[in-house]
Amino acid sequence: MASSTCLRRFSQLSLDRATQPAFAPRSLLAATQASCFSTSAARHANPTGKKGMGAAPKRGTKTLNVKKGRKDTVKDLSKKPSPGDRKAMRKRIVLSNNNALEVPGLKDLEKDNALDPSNEGKVMGLAENVVDALRAVEAFKPSQGWSLFRRPATLMRKETIQVAQLLKEAEEAPEGQAKKTLRRILTGQRMSGKSTLILQGLAMGVLRDWVVIHLPEGQDLVNAHTEYAPLPGSQPTQYTQDLYTANLLSQIIKANEKILASININTNPSLPFPLPANSNLKQLADLGIINPEASWPVFAALWKELTQPGRPPIMLGLDGLSHVMGESQYMSAEVKRIHAFDLTIVRHFIDHLSGKVALPNGGLVLAATTKSNSPTSPALDFSIQVAEARQNKASDLPQWNPYANVDQRAMEALKDIEVLKVGGMSKEEARSIMEYYAASGMLRAKVDEGFVTEKWSLAGMGNIGELERASVRLRV
Amino acid sequence: MVFVFGVNFPEQTLVKRALETFYGIGPKASQGIMARFHIFPWAKVGTLKNAQVLDLTAELSDMKIENDLRREVQENIRRLKDMGTYRGRRHAMGLPVRGQRTRNQITTARKLNRIERGGTGRVQM
Known part of the structure; x- marks a missing residue:
């Protein structure tokens, strides 16, 4: 026996006797026992003391979970907003500010002066009924600064006057010619006022009884x-959005109540429900709201009625064009x-925007692009470039890269569009709106040449959103 | 409560979520089923029309889901075990089947690799 083993055995003798008293071991070496000098346990112990290094406990094993049921976790006792509250707050539209001053001499847009080119550069107020109609069609957006002023008013910019000219053109057809359907895509930088321009167009439409x-x-x-x-009987399949259409119908009614109530039905629409005799368009649309499943046929019937001869012109708008x-x-x-384009409402709009379908009583189709929330649409971007080049009478139109992927249907629809570029304001316009800010008490500075020029340059050459930010929202 | 394929769902449950509670239906399958019956992805069970609920139930009863699927999977594993294959043995032992190391991190294997894979009953939401 080697001396070291001898020593170990010797040291274990007393332990052996204690653990195995009943039967004497045949051989001292047969049973291996823990050594009292052994350091292996200590060496194999997790030296860093990190948790979770070993395998997960076997199933069924009870583990000690100290985190669970801890008493000191503080419960959040604050009241949570009820379902829908947050969205309502987010979408809330505030159109007045009691702390802002009434602007003396602020004229309202009216039916007679709505399309007057001499309005250019003036700030004009919006009358109560116009505001109601615009609110009904959701033309106001929470991101716009309506909540800063006493009541809604807009600056009649150069572009606004252009839109007004379009309305005039659509209203007044030359003798013996059909009324015009004008179509425009509004483009421009972020916060340059594209949505506001649509709003102004809609406001003028409301005023002119469109x-x-x-x-x-x-x-x-x-x-x-x-x-x-799916729309039954459509080939290729079209899809209706019943609730959306019903909601759209209710918006149409709210915004055009007087006009729709004054027009009686003279076509004979085939609808899945009986129509009372001598009913007007408002009653027709109401039926579509009550039966959302039939809202698309009702919308189609309403449209057919509105395109009968002798009916008012139509203003059709869409914001966020690149999404569709x-x-x-x-x-x-x-x-x-x-x-x-296979969704019926979108199809309907695009048919009118592309010029495939005309409005027999005249009308204006406005579509605004958006720069803050828009998916890339190469077809739209390219079509806008081409249209701009065409309008500038450029000698060589941009060519589409034939190796790039493109949405062919979008390209086809946007083949001959016209764009209206919403650019920066001129300094005169900037001065006019800043004087309005100052008169509202929201801008406490002397509006003079130098100040206007400073803010105009700060706003990136008169970007109206930036101008508002720099002069009204920003408090130093 | 809406009754779909023998299970009651609260009205405000998303249809997608309700479908995915069934063993054998995941995101892809639920998307396919909903597209087939023109149910939009955010639809709630309460807004479904009666015909749509019946359609869904009919579609689900044609699919191999829930206990039928569980049985198939378990039979496959049992076959491996009965043949005495390595994979069968590893399943029986609750250890990784496909050559992973077992020094650590085999929680998933311990959880899943069993003869009675997929459990026996429906997991409640």
Whole structure:
């Protein structure tokens, strides 16, 4: 026996006797026992003391979880907003500010002066009934600065006057010619006032007794947040959005109540429910709201009525155009994405925007692009470039890169569009709006040449959103 | 409460979520089913029309889901075990089947690799 073993055995003798008293071991070496000098346990112990290094406990093993049931976790006792409250807050539109001063000498836009080119550069107020109609069609946006002033008023910019000219052109057809349908896509930088320009166009439409129809957000149409259903008998399949259409009908009624109530039905629409005799268009639209499943046929019937001879011109608007220039989030029965143009409302709008369908009583189709929330749409961007080059009478139009992917349907629809570029304001316009800010008491400075020039340059050559930020919202 | 394929769901449950509670239906399958019946992705069970609920139930009863699927998976594992394959043995022992090391991190294997894979009953929401 080696001396070291001897020593270990010797040291264990007393332990052996204690543990195995009943039977004497045949061999001292047969049973291996823990050595009292052994350091292996200590060496194999987790030296860093890190937790969770070993394998997970076997199933069924009880583990000690100190975190669970800890007493000192503080419960959040604050009241949570009820469902829908947060969204309502986010979408809330405030159109007045009691702390702002009444602007003396602020004239309202009226039916007679709405399309007057001499308004250029003036700030004009919006009358109560116009504000109601615009609110009904959701033309006001929470991001716009309406809540800063006593009551809604807008600056009649150069572009606004251009839109006014379009309205005039659509209203007054030359003798013996059909009335014009004018179509424009509004483009421009972020916060340059594209949505506000649509709003101004809608306001002028309301004042001039047009039928005003507005799709407030392109995204809402395609992001698959509302019901959809295939339109029976359509080839290729079109999809209706019943609840959205019903809501649109109610907006149309609210915004155009007087006009719709004054027109009686003279076509004979085939609808899934009986129509009372001698009913007017308002009653027709009301039926569509009550039966959302029939809202699309009702909308189609309403449209047919509105395009009968002798009816008022129509103003059709859409904000956020690039959203509808591609595939929507809706799925067809074959689990393929539905193209936005296959949704009936979008189809309807695009037909009018592309000029495929004309408005027999004249009208204006306005579509605004957006720069803050828009998916890339190469077809739209390219079509705008081409249209701008065409309008500038450029000798060589931009060519599409044939190797790049493009949405062919969007390209086709935007083949001959016209754009209205919303640029920066002139200094005169900037001065006019800043004087309005100062008169409202929201800008406490002397509005003179130097001050206007400073703010105008700070706002990136008269970007109206930036100007508002720099002069009214920013408090130093 | 809406009754879909023998289970009651509260009205405010998303249809997608309700479908995915069934064993054998995941995101892809639920998307396919909903597209087939033109149900939009954010639809709640309460807003479905009666016909749509019946359609869903009919569609689900044609699919191999829940206990049928569990049985198939378990039979496959049992076959491996009965043949005496390595994979069968590893399943029986609750250890990784495909050559992973077992020094640590085999929680998933311990959780899943069993003969009675998929459990026996429906998991409540």
